[in-house]
Every structure is written in C-alpha cells, then in structure tokens.
Amino acid sequence: MPNSTALEENLAACHTCLKLVSVDTGQCPRCGSTIHSRSPNSLQRTLALLITATLLYIPANTLPIMYTDQLGRTSESTILGGVVLLLKLGSYPIAAVIFIASVMVPLGKLLAMYYLCFTLQWGNPGSQRQRTQLYRLTELVGKWSMVDVFVVAILVALVNLTGIIVFRPGAAALAFAGVVITTMIAAEGFDQRLIWDHRRTVQP
C-alpha cells in the first residue's frame, strides 16, 4: 500500500522541528513555531524576490566590480570584463571558475526558479522528480556565486600598496551580493512540497 502524504491525513509537519501535528494546530507544541501545511503565499513571495534579484542583476553586470590604481592610472573592470581578461592572460581554469560561479550559476538559478514557479502556476506539468532535483540543485549552488564578491574583498585587502598598486571595490560587488542573497531567500521560501501536490496518481 502506498504511503499517504501528511496533508491527506490532515497532518502538517512543523517547518522548524518537523513534528507532525494536526493541520488546525496553531502553534507547534514542541518548538512554538506557527504551523502551516504549506508555506503561505510561497509562490508570490518567491516570485517577488526573483524579480528583485533580476533587477539587481543589471547593475551587478554593468557597473564596475573593482578599480585598479596602478602607477597613477585607474582602470575598472566588470564581472564579464574580468573573465575576458583572465582568458587573455591564459588562466583558463580560473576564468572557468569565475564564469561558472558569477555568470552561469546566478543566471541559471534565476531561470530555474522562474521555471519552477511558472510550472506550478500552469497546473504542475512535467516530471515531478526532475523538478525536485532542479530545486535541490539551485539550493545547493546558490551561495557559491558569492565567490567573486569574496575575491574582490581579498584582493582589496591584500593588494594595497599606496602609490604602486591599489585595488578598490566597485558598486557591482554590493549589487551582486544582493543578487545572491535575494535568490537564496527566494529558494528558501519556495515550498517544494507544492510540486508533489494534487498529482498522486501520476508516476514520477
């Protein structure tokens, strides 16, 4: 006999301590958190945060992420400019790390989260297991986009020889950190159990 879901048995799992209680329980008797069968307005909140992240993604890529003052000259570099520079210098592995962490991961994560939200709005079509895996992947890789921001932080602290060479942080670093944080909150707020609701008869 297949198992039933908590919702079908009128139970809800506490989102903090995982305790199973009746759905109409107001507060978890174990940890005191408010009980919801599914996170309220999960889709709307996730979408709102995704739109914020998309808007922040524009200054993150167009503004300079770092300035270099070298022997009286100042040059600036954007995220993509940095990747191109690394390619010219021949540092292919590092260029790949930065390109994957700073361009592919945030963009892929935004697209994946939009896709997950819209498939739920459009009646939950497609493989549930694949979409769950997609969600797990976005959750797993989310924070790795911060690599480029941390690289800026380290270079700014380390390369600081006044008059010879000084690295300074640019506004894109903050915008980019904003993209990473908002997409992380968006992924955390997305209730993945919605993917599995209403479609029990369909094989995954």
Place this chain on the structure above:
Amino acid sequence: MPATRMACPSCDLLFNLDTLQEGQSASCTRCHAFLTTRNANAFANVASFATTALVMLAVACTFPFLEFNRAGFENATTLPQTIVQLWVNNMPGLAALTAAFILVIPAMVMLLLLVLNLALMQNNYRTWVKPLANWVFHLISWSMAEVFFVGVLVSLVKIAKMAEVTIGISFWAYAAFCILFVMAISQLDRFQSWQKIEHLT
C-alpha cells in the same frame, strides 16, 4: 507509545520510522530526499568537531592570512583586516555582509551547536535549548566559509603573476576550520535533535 512518524520535508509523504535501527538512515521512497539517520554518537561528534573548529577559527583570526610582496614593498593581511579594508573603502554594507558570512555566522553556528549538543549529550533540559535549536538550524545555510576559501584560492591564482604571495598560518587554520565545519554539520540531524529535545522536556 505512539509511532515515530515523519513527513518527507521535500514531498510531504509520511513514513513510519519505528523500525529504523541504530546506524541506519532513511530516505524518501518517492523523491529520494534524505530523511534522518540514527547515530548514538552524533551529539558527541558534533560537539567535538565544533570545539576543534572554534579553536581553528581563533587561530585563523590572529595570524597573518596572506602576504603580498612587490618590488620590495610588503603588505600582510589578517582575516579581520579583509573586512576592515572594505569598510575604509566606503563599502560598509559589503564589509558587514562579508563579516557575517565568513566569520560571524560560521562562528555562531559552531558555538551554538557546541552548547546545544553538550546539553543534549548530558541529558539535561534547559529552557534555552529550544530557541537555540530554532536559531541554529536557520543560520546554517547562511554560513559561507567554504565559499570564501575557494575565493581565496581564486585570488591567489589571480595575483600570483602580479607579485609574490606568501601563505600564512591563518590560511591553513581557516582551511581546517572549513573541513571541520562540514564534518560537524554532516553529523547533525534535525529530526533526531528535536526528538531528543522533546524526550528531555
């Protein structure tokens, strides 16, 4: 005694965990999400990994992290200086975020886990155990120590051609911290921790 049941956090399917033996772990049959594992030593393991991690972090904050040398001019940096330098460059927001992600949150997680798991190990219930557990499970996903470490490696390659860079003791201490952090988290089980807390109340 009522059955030990758990809903899959990923797809809400219900499972009875009464037959789960010591040393076994359970995962969801439908979506393959990890559910829980039974390990009698888990609390002691988390506490010991967390203690060692905290010692390593203290070392990492005290000694030089990296040294930069170009044409006879030197600049040594420590971990806290990385944050201070962002602050003096008119980026207080970025400085605060970096401080939170690479030092404050990782340290808090380890400290709170140490205190929590010591309490659970010694079977004594205190009123602060619940809010503490509540906090720590939310904080874990915001620790970015390992991401920062990859950032350090990338920076090293980036400036290796530009100047001579020397690796300090803190670099190795922080690397050890990252490994110990992951080891502590891998021994932590949300379901079992809360079962134990309930058992103690």
